[in-house]
Amino acid sequence: MISLEEIKRLVGPNGWIDGSELLQRPVDFWNATPTQALGLARPASTQALSALLAACNRAGQAVIIEGGRTNLVSATLANPDTLLISLERLNGVSVPDPHAMVIEVGAGAVIEHVQAICADAQLRFGLDFGARGSATLGGALSTNAGGFQALRYGVARDQVLGLECVLADGTVLSHLSSYAKDNTGYDLKHLFIGSEGTLGVITRVMVKLHPKPTSSNTALLAFDSFAHVLEALSTLRRSLNGTLSTFELMWQEFFEFNVNALLNGRSPLDIGHPYYALCEVEGFSPDTDGETFQTLINGLFENGVVVDAVIANSERQRAELWRIREEFEDEIQAFTTMVDFDVSLPLQQIEAFSDQVRVTLDREFPENLGLHVLAHLGDGNVHVTTGLPDAIRKDELKRCIYQIIAQLGGSISAEHGVGLAKKDYLHYSRSPGELATMRALKRALDPKNILNPGKVIDLAG
Ligand SMILES: Cc1cc2nc3c(=O)[nH]c(=O)nc-3n(C[C@H](O)[C@H](O)[C@H](O)COP(=O)(O)OP(=O)(O)OC[C@H]3O[C@@H](n4cnc5c(N)ncnc54)[C@H](O)[C@@H]3O)c2cc1C
Incomplete structure (x- = not known):
């Protein structure tokens, strides 16, 4: 384990919050239990983050990167030995370039703030979702968030031209290109987008913008x-x-x-x-x-x-x-033990999917407290929420719904990611070959498994 003195030296006096203080803080948006962790490091620069990760890697210290902690899949859940690293001080935003229609953004910048700066320059940042006031660009990219405008502008991945990222051993990969065409070998940025902080840490982003509608x-x-x-x-x-x-x-x-x-x-x-x-x-x-x-x-x-x-x-x-x-506050109250699904399917299968979910719930889970279905329809993304009187049959219900998804050729995670919550169900959407390739990538980029260990995919298989 890394020493606290070393962390404090690397991030400076304003860059450290002790684990005991974190007990006041809920784990994330959904989980109100106290945060248990070694502490929270807040590096103020890519260089400081690089030095911190290099030290953690030498010591085999597990770390979890934090954005706004609005993820819906327990992706930032720590244990008392984990070091949390927040990018909140890496939140600088450049002046948008009106000609190239790009903006350079620190990963810790909050989505709503980026939207407002772009709007002032008569430009549109193409990402929007309910957690805009707390979620960060780094977090949105790490989960490859979707939201309300994906139909027109694409998902988080589609907003990115260039990326700066730090690997587990502290190596900085800086490729902040501001142009659309860049075929210089493997497009590494797409490895880190959607990888939920398990392959590297996103620090800066060159974002593609659009004309602001009038x-x-x-x-x-x-x-x-x-x-x-x-x-x-x-x-x-x-x-x-x-x-x-x-x-x-x-x-x-x-x-x-x-x-x-x-x-x-x-x-x-x-x-x-x-x-x-x-x-x-x-x-x-x-x-x-x-x-x-x-x-x-x-x-x-x-x-x-x-x-x-x-x-x-x-x-x-x-x-x-x-x-x-x-709004979903009343739904949370009504559904006691809420069981929710964020899935995607071919457009033509969505009606069959919702019908099959209805039949399955009524036949196999007659104790259900209702069924709410919503869709970002143009993206094939369906949100299903139901409630059970208690958590006893929650996993059984999840398996039933994911089996329907697998049969219809859909994805068990459309836009929220995998984290801890969906890790055990990944095989419903990914083949053994794909899972083995994901493990090989994780071993290559993070051989000591210090970055968000145990999330997305287990190395042991
Ligand atoms: C009310 C509400 C509505 C939502 N609506 C939508 C929606 O419509 N569409 C949608 O797609 N999502 C939605 N979400 C979930 C959405 O995925 C997250 O809100 C957001 O993408 C995560 O950003 P964050 O900064 O909070 O990241 P966090 O929750 O802090 O982290 C998420 C993951 O990214 C990793 N991470 C964070 N920052 C970095 C970084 N800089 N580098 C590497 N890894 C990092 C973390 O380790 C973790 O694995 C909603 C959430 C809420 C609470």
């Missing part, structure tokens, strides 16, 4: 069949020239639950339809975009694709529609 229109649509949902998604994507940024599908049970919980049952649309979609289009012709959107929605209505629709006519109404989609 108009925004939001609608809530109701459908009577899944085939019509798919038709509307396809029509909106084609007819809006790629400016559709959000298509969030809510199944009836979730929609009605949140309308009752949040709006005292005052639904913006008639209830009783099997599907509701929150759509947002962001364009560049503020004078005509609203009318174009309205005409399209009218067309969908006249053709019987959409059975009911409302277009937000104020920012307040838009916020109310988003509340129905985003």
Whole structure:
């Protein structure tokens, strides 16, 4: 184990929080138990981090890198001997380059802060999700986060042009290229994106930006069949020239639950339809975009694709529609032992998947407390949440749902990552050959297994 004196020397007096102080702090967003760890090191530069990791590697000291601790898969759960390393002091953000449309960002910068700086420069950072106010860019890249705009701008991985990263032995790999074309051998950055801090530590990022749209229109649509949902998604994507940024599908049970919980049952649309979609289009012709959107929605209505629709006519109404989609506090209360799934499937399999989940729950787990289904539909990403009266059959339920995913050719983790929570289920989506290759990469880059050991994949197999 590394000595505390050595850590303090390497990170300076402001760079250390003792393990005893961390006991005041919850583990992460979902886990309210106290953080148990050796302590928290807060290096202020890539060089300090490099020296710290080199010392940890020599001593065989296990470390876990922390961003905003908003991950949903127990990826930052430590034990009393683990050293936590936060990148919160590596949070510098450059002035956006308006010509190249890029910005250089420290891994510890909070997503919402990066979004605001880009917006001030009339540029758009293409990543957005509910934890924007706490999650960091380093954390979002390490989990390859998705969110609400992936339909238009892609996932976290797609926002990156260049990356600086520190390996377990302290080696700094700095490749902060600001151009799109760079075929100089293996594209190493993609190894670290999505690897949840198990292969290296991301310190700086060259982020690709987009022109900031100048108009925004939001609608809530109701459908009577899944085939019509798919038709509307396809029509909106084609007819809006790629400016559709959000298509969030809510199944009836979730929609009605949140309308009752949040709006005292005052639904913006008639209830009783099997599907509701929150759509947002962001364009560049503020004078005509609203009318174009309205005409399209009218067309969908006249053709019987959409059975009911409302277009937000104020920012307040838009916020109310988003509340129905985003809030989950009441769901947490209602579901006692919450069991949630973040999966993806081929678009054509999503209806079959949700039907099979319903049947499985009702037949095998009649004690379930409800079934809420949501989808970032354009990405094939489905969020399923149910509740059980206690945790006794939780693992059994997970295996049942992941078996359905495997049969339908889907992924057991669409956007939240693997961490500890999904490690035991990885084989439902990855072949033995793929798992062996992941182990080989981990052994090559982190031979002493000091980086987030025991997360994502076990070396022993
Ligand atoms: C309310 C809420 C809504 C959410 N909505 C979405 C959503 O819509 N879409 C979505 O994709 N996700 C969503 N998430 C989860 C999302 O993945 C995380 O919020 C975020 O990506 C993690 O960022 P973080 O800074 O909190 O990282 P942490 O949680 O601190 O860390 C996550 C992982 O990354 C590693 N890590 C952190 N920083 C670095 C670094 N610099 N270098 C190497 N490894 C590092 C950690 O070791 C850990 O394994 C949501 C979470 C919450 C709480």
